[in-house]
Amino acid sequence: MRTIRLARRFGATLAGLVAATSVAAQGAPPPLQVPEKSVPVPADVSPQMAKIVGAPLRQNWNIQPKTGEEWKPVAEAGAAALARQVPGMLERLKVKVERTTIDGVRAFIVTPETIPPENRDRLLVHVHGGCYVLNPGEAGLPEAIFMAGFGRFKVVSVDYRMPPEATYPAAHDDAMTVWKAVTKMADPKKTAIFGTSAGGALTLAMVLRAKREGLPLPAAIAPGTPMSDTTKVGDSFVTNAMLDNVLVSPDGFCDAGAKVYANGHDLRDPMLSPVYGDMHGFPPTILTTGTRDLLLSNTVRVHRKLRDAGVEAFLQVGEGQSHAHYIRDDTAPETRKVFEEIAGFFDRHLAR
Amino acid sequence: MRTIRLARRFGATLAGLVAATSVAAQGAPPPLQVPEKSVPVPADVSPQMAKIVGAPLRQNWNIQPKTGEEWKPVAEAGAAALARQVPGMLERLKVKVERTTIDGVRAFIVTPETIPPENRDRLLVHVHGGCYVLNPGEAGLPEAIFMAGFGRFKVVSVDYRMPPEATYPAAHDDAMTVWKAVTKMADPKKTAIFGTSAGGALTLAMVLRAKREGLPLPAAIAPGTPMSDTTKVGDSFVTNAMLDNVLVSPDGFCDAGAKVYANGHDLRDPMLSPVYGDMHGFPPTILTTGTRDLLLSNTVRVHRKLRDAGVEAFLQVGEGQSHAHYIRDDTAPETRKVFEEIAGFFDRHLAR
Numbered sequence: 001m002r003t004i005r006l007a008r009r010f011g012a013t014l015a016g017l018v019a020a021t022s023v024a025a026q027g028a029p030p031p032l033q034v035p036e037k038s039v040p041v042p043a044d045v046s047p048q049m050a051k052i053v054g055a056p057l058r059q060n061w062n063i064q065p066k067t068g069e070e071w072k073p074v075a076e077a078g079a080a081a082l083a084r085q086v087p088g089m090l091e092r093l094k095v096k097v098e099r100t101t102i103d104g105v106r107a108f109i110v111t112p113e114t115i116p117p118e119n120r121d122r123l124l125v126h127v128h129g130g131c132y133v134l135n136p137g138e139a140g141l142p143e144a145i146f147m148a149g150f151g152r153f154k155v156v157s158v159d160y161r162m163p164p165e166a167t168y169p170a171a172h173d174d175a176m177t178v179w180k181a182v183t184k185m186a187d188p189k190k191t192a193i194f195g196t197s198a199g200g201a202l203t204l205a206m207v208l209r210a211k212r213e214g215l216p217l218p219a220a221i222a223p224g225t226p227m228s229d230t231t232k233v234g235d236s237f238v239t240n241a242m243l244d245n246v247l248v249s250p251d252g253f254c255d256a257g258a259k260v261y262a263n264g265h266d267l268r269d270p271m272l273s274p275v276y277g278d279m280h281g282f283p284p285t286i287l288t289t290g291t292r293d294l295l296l297s298n299t300v301r302v303h304r305k306l307r308d309a310g311v312e313a314f315l316q317v318g319e320g321q322s323h324a325h326y327i328r329d330d331t332a333p334e335t336r337k338v339f340e341e342i343a344g345f346f347d348r349h350l351a352r
Numbered sequence: 353m354r355t356i357r358l359a360r361r362f363g364a365t366l367a368g369l370v371a372a373t374s375v376a377a378q379g380a381p382p383p384l385q386v387p388e389k390s391v392p393v394p395a396d397v398s399p400q401m402a403k404i405v406g407a408p409l410r411q412n413w414n415i416q417p418k419t420g421e422e423w424k425p426v427a428e429a430g431a432a433a434l435a436r437q438v439p440g441m442l443e444r445l446k447v448k449v450e451r452t453t454i455d456g457v458r459a460f461i462v463t464p465e466t467i468p469p470e471n472r473d474r475l476l477v478h479v480h481g482g483c484y485v486l487n488p489g490e491a492g493l494p495e496a497i498f499m500a501g502f503g504r505f506k507v508v509s510v511d512y513r514m515p516p517e518a519t520y521p522a523a524h525d526d527a528m529t530v531w532k533a534v535t536k537m538a539d540p541k542k543t544a545i546f547g548t549s550a551g552g553a554l555t556l557a558m559v560l561r562a563k564r565e566g567l568p569l570p571a572a573i574a575p576g577t578p579m580s581d582t583t584k585v586g587d588s589f590v591t592n593a594m595l596d597n598v599l600v601s602p603d604g605f606c607d608a609g610a611k612v613y614a615n616g617h618d619l620r621d622p623m624l625s626p627v628y629g630d631m632h633g634f635p636p637t638i639l640t641t642g643t644r645d646l647l648l649s650n651t652v653r654v655h656r657k658l659r660d661a662g663v664e665a666f667l668q669v670g671e672g673q674s675h676a677h678y679i680r681d682d683t684a685p686e687t688r689k690v691f692e693e694i695a696g697f698f699d700r701h702l703a704r
Binding site for chain 2: 028029030031032033034035036037038039040041042043044050051053054055056057233234235236238239240241242243245291292296297300301303304307308314315316317318319320337341
């Protein structure tokens with residue numbers, strides 16, 4: 001008897017639900033109200049990654065410096081703290097760094113202690129992240145060091161100009177200056193470009209610009225969780241807000257930084273929102289993001305767009321990871337796997 | 353003056369934050385409290401997908417039928433509603449379906465009106481989803497029809513036994529019976545297995561069992577958002593709860609269905625939680641999920657595990673999509689792209 005009642009209730013409800021679903025959205029459906037939730041660190045990450053994933057939200061994620069001058073001390077304080085981690089990284093990963101200048105642009109040459117024969121003539125270009133306002137100097141190096149160390153490639157990392165020194169398109173111009181120089185130092189078929197966040201967007205923008213200017217393209221690129229849409233389109237800007245402990249919110253410090261760099265330039269320009277660029281003819285691309293990443297959507301949208309343009313494009317998504325968690329701790333096994341994946345991808349696509 | 357004060361405040365705070373982050377988690381970090389939020393349909397999806405994404409949470413997502421008898425009317429009501437959509441799909445996609453029995457197992461042969469020459473000798477096996485208790489008969493066919501229609505492959509879809517007719521390992525056994533028969537109908541190098549949700553888990557479990565039993569493996573597989581972990585490990589079980597409008601919660605109807613099918617069998621057995629299986633030697637695999645999918649983590653964990661085992665594995669993630677949204681509406685461009693991606697992957701990996 002109870003079974004029959006249950007049966008009626010469930011049966012009728014399920015049928016009703018299917019009908020409701022199909023007529024649901026003849027107008028714009030109302031927003032979904034998602035209740036407050038308590039989110040523990042997931043069980044299936046390493047202890048090192050658990051620390052990163054379980055860290056509280058970035059303090060003062062909602063600061064809104066409005067000028068390059070206001071950003072400068074923020075950038076310097078963050079950079080000083082990050083730069084202190086660099087010597088340990090260099091030692092653990094057996095990598096050396098030297099400052100240089102390439103056609104007037106500040107850069108670093110990042111070299112692994114041993115370079116395997118297949119990588120001897122290969123050269124990678126790195127563009128760091130930091131919302132176009134953070135990580136000057138050595139603070140921009142961790143990702144370049146990880147790539148050099150785990151992949152045993154030689155890397156040129158661009159220490160591009162940022163506010164208050166200069167605004168758009170200065171960082172883009174500096175990156176292109178280095179790119180042009182690199183295409184003369186190495187066969188472009190033996191090169192790749194990579195970077196995370198603003199550096200991921202710059203990576204994509206560099207290819208768009210190289211296409212436009214008729215320059216050689218790299219043999220592969222690795223944009224990590226690219227700031228591919230600074231106009232705030234993208235579902236995870238909402239769904240992962242207050243969950244991503246790095247960027248935290250689409251209206252936070254990173255948006256403020258990008259706007260100061262843009263300096264009034266149209267944010268829909270593919271140079272600043274490369275998801276809107278024409279990706280036909282792009283080289284093979286490997287994208288990295290995480291399940292909690294505020295830019296998860298902007299990464300998967302670039303992936304889809306590349307595939308629609310017929311480009312070989314590979315996506316890796318880290319369990320539980322917020323924005324760019326994979327460039328925090330070189331001792332986390334998740335970090336190693338991300339960079340080994342990228343290195344393998346480069347190895348398959350770069351000429352020897 | 354104001355700039356200097358701002359500078360001091362931001363600078364000090366940023367430095368403090370980096371220090372705080374690095375000492376944060378020496379014990380288990382506390383859960384993150386994510387506030388309530390209002391989530392609109394994202395701007396960057398098609399109108400068809402917007403309807404699916406914007407639908408309210410599945411009604412009675414928290415029903416908990418405890419026996420196969422209690423599930424039967426639920427399954428029948430849902431199946432009747434879904435089956436009504438099948439004729440339209442067949443017509444739009446120019447596909448035919450016939451019921452058959454393969455070595456005693458109920459199945460459907462799903463055939464596109466025209467099969468291109470390269471697919472003439474190829475044969476795909478489909479295992480439907482539905483938490484091991486839903487989508488009997490024609491209700492299990494939409495994904496098979498989409499694959500046949502968009503990919504122009506011939507498909508055998510297994511209408512496996514479910515509670516109350518039978519419990520674990522009946523569905524697995526039926527799928528293996530069909531798999532064995534298919535390896536005699538076609539060269540296994542010209543075959544693939546695919547399925548979504550429980551069907552994604554079954555796809556993975558079939559390969560694990562074929563390995564164990566020394567049977568031929570397919571040339572490729574396409575597990576869509578697989579129920580790869582029925583033990584509820586996986587970050588998106590929490591982060592996407594009450595956001596995924598299909599599964600809604602790790603403690604909802606789908607968990608109840610899987611438990612009724614498992615009938616007391618250990619949920620950690622890789623047959624029911626294939627993420628814990630040994631994936632060495634797996635064929636090339638294409639995985640599909642969405643940014644709001646409750647099983648996003650269980651999909652990306654399988655992807656990582658496959659890559660760690662040296663398997664070619666490709667991941668696609670749909671913007672804004674909840675669990676299995678890509679098998680709802682064949683007229684949505686997102687649906688077409690998912691199936692064309694899978695078809696292209698099969699075409700590259702199946703012998704001709």
